Structures are given as structure tokens and as C-alpha cells.
Amino acid sequence: MDSGFRHETAIVESDRLGSGVRVYAYAHVMPGASIGDRTTLGDHVFVEGGAVIGANVTIKNGVLVWDGVTIQDDVFVGPGVVFTNDLRPRSPRSAVAANRYAEQQTWLTETTIATGASLGANATILPGAHVGAYAMVGAGSVVVRPVPAFALVVGSPAQVIGHVCRCGERLRGTYCEATCAACGETPEQRTAALVSCGDRPAVRA
Template identity: 50%
Template sequence: MSVFVHPQGLCESETIGDGTRIWAFAHVLPGARIGRDCNICDHVFIENDVVVGDRVTIKCGVQLWDGVRLEDDVFVGPNVTFTNDPFPRSKIYPERFAQTVVARGASIGANATILPGVRIGANAMVGAGAVVTRDVPANAVIVGNPATIVNYANAVHDTPATFNTTQQVGVRECSVPGVTVHTFPLVGDMRGKLTVGEFTDQVPFVPKRFFMVFDVPGRNVRGQHAHKVCHQFLICTHGSCSVMVDDGTRREEIRLDSPNLAVYMPPMIWGVQYKYSPDAVLLVFASDPYDANDYVRDYDEFLALLAKDPPARP
């Protein structure tokens, strides 16, 4: 294996992995480090303090400035703009440029703008033209200016065809093992409506704590963590929101849009709540008192814990 540099390309770095191809009018400065089997397309500029992993594709018209880190298997679309200084001035340089990280397997669509210092999580997808102003969670699909989460990659979605909240009272298994979706009876007459559930007959644990989430700005995302020990039971008592559950391999989005619907999440399930309606009130029952050490807030740490000690699922 060897490195291919087009006759009209300029590669000043000697730290280039085997199988990497650098095409016409691309310019790689001496300090840059590029991994194996990468494809650096026409008119790409790569500055000195840049690290690119293996099997990365960088399409035409991209500039990677000091501080950019692209992990393995990243895709960067045409004319994506990276930035590294939040307050740029001509001939005035910061002591240290902000570090921007695009984690393994993430994709960035054409003409997106990435502000300095953000982290784009593993397997995330940034839509074309998006302006990324904040960190992006692993697996999130984001679009817009400023970019917001609209979906999660490779997620299964509930639809009325597979789950009817008014007819199928009971419990169904989610596509993520261990997670269950509960529909409680909904009784109504001229006096109003009522729904009811019982611990531990219908809810699989006796709660020791509850909390409520409300007045969430519609673009904000809650959760983004797993619990090592704690079980949770989520009900949207008013309005609606979506719950994303993820076991590290499979993920499913469950829409809670009726107070007789609930989601049970066992320990070591990554959970995200988003797509809140302005009037949403999310009630969460927890099996244990609050313990900061029970939270797993980093997705890579979550995957490592699963690999080390996979939980038993029914």
C-alpha cells in the first residue's frame, strides 16, 4: 500500500496512512496527521493541527483548520465550513484554537457550518446547510439554523398501524429488548376522563421517587443518559413528547401523546426525550432515590459498560 497524491495536489505532511488518496488542488500542511484509506477530494485545505482518522471521506471545497479532529469513518460533504475561533480578528490570534471533534461514523451534509469547539457524536448525521452551534448527541439527526434534533439514526418509529392507544389496552414489547410500552384503560363520560394503573401489577416496580418535566422549549432535548441500577416509568400527562430508547444496538422512538400511554425503561437503556409540545408535562416514576453515581452520561462510556457486562434482558 502507498499514498496517492495527484500531480496537481500538494501534500507536505509525512504522516499519511497507507491507501489514502489526495486529489487535485488539495493542500495538506506539514503538521497534519491523516489515517489510512482516506479520500481527500479536490480543493481541500488541511491545516497543521488537524487529526484525521482512518477511512474518512472529505469532499470538495472543505477546509480543516487547526483544532479539527475527525475520527474513523467520518464523511464530510462538499463545502462544509469548519470554524476554530469564536471571535476572529485580523492578525489577532487566540492562545489556543478551539478543538472541534467529529466522532466515529458521523456524517456532515453539504454546506453545513460547524461552530468552534463543538462535538458531533458518534454516528450522528448533520443535514445539508445546517448551522451547528452546540454539541450533537451520538446518533442524532439534526437540521436547520440553528440546528436542532429531528430524529435519531436507524430508529424504529411507532405508528398508529402498529399501536393504537384507544383499542389495545395492555403491554407490548418494544423493538429494544427490556423496554415495554403500556396502554392503560381510558374511561370517559360527560364528567371527564380517567385512566388508572397499579403498582406492581401493571407498573413493574414500586417507585421511591418521581419528578416532572414541563415548560420545555420545543427545540430542547432532555435525558441523554442511562442508569446503572434505576428503573424508570414515563407518562406524558399533558401534551406530547417522544421518548428514544437505545440498547447500544437497536433504538426506537415512542410517541407519548395520551395520558394513558407509558414507557418502562429498565437499567442500562440509553434514554432521550425530545419533540416536546409547548404544553407537555412528563411524569417519571423512578425505582430508587436520586444518586448522581447511577447516571451514565457519556454514550461511549455506556457502550463500554454494555460490552463489559451485558445486562440480562427478558
């Protein structure tokens, strides 16, 4: 079993790390967090106890992954990406908000980043704004609603401007129609085991 790597300044309090996980300087993984095989956490990454991260994920420096966030396999999370999990945040220590924060289910909104998706540097993902399989979120985008599989989104709020292949190349057409000019993948290959054209679910089933 590959023991991976843990920088001497990293704090790893969870026992739910897979084989070959690499944790770099000043990262902090809280108790209960789940991290899959061969995943890499860059410098200053924080993973809260209720977060779930799959296998072969790359999370670059300065990313905070909170309770309620699920990152599936093969996802890329660029530096400075911001996740959130509360649509109407107040200080839990405030008297007017104490009842709301008494139980997690009354305030937490879950978010899933599906298999193979990429989040560009400094993107912000609002609670419940699921990102579909192999979708690509442009740098600095603010994602306020679910992103379809294979979609390319940019801006604030993020809007669909095209589609990408599984290899990351922008397609000349939709993912259901276009053969990739870079890798040659056909629409049939692209959708065979993942998503049906016309359905376009936000999150892999």
C-alpha cells in the same frame, strides 16, 4: 503497504499520512497534519497542520479543515462543509487583537467529529460544537452546540429532529429504543461498544 494516490496538482507537505490515503486535485495538506489509513481527500480540500483526521474518512470537494479540528474514523464530510476554530475572530495583524493571538491557546477552540458521523453538504460547524458518534447533520445546517450520538439535526441553528442508525437510516424512535428497518440492527447492538442509553455523550470516549 498501499501507497494510495496523489494527484499531480496536490500539495502534500505532511509525513503523517497512513496507508492507502487518496489525495485528489489541488488539495493541500500542510506539515504536521495527521491523516489515517484509507482516507480520501477530494479536490480543493485544505488540511491545516494541527488537524487530525482518522482512518476510512471521506472528505468531499472544497472542505477546509483547520487547526483544532479532529475527525475520527469512518466519518463522511460532504462538499463545502465549513469548520471554524475561533469563537471571536479578529485579524491577528490588528493592533487591538495582537495580544490575543500571541499564543494559540488563547483563541483556538477545538472541535471533534466522532466516529461514523456524517456532515451534509455546506454544513457549518462552529468551534466547540462537537458532533457525536454516528450522528447526521443535514445539508446547510449551522451547528452551534454539541450534537448527541446518533442524532439527526437540521436547520440554523441545528436542532435534533430524530435519530439515525449506524447504517444511516432514520429510526422510528430513539437509538436506544428502535430496531432499524433497513439493516435490522437492534438498540443493544447499536450501543454495545459505543454509548450507554441515558448518557448520550457528544463525543466517543
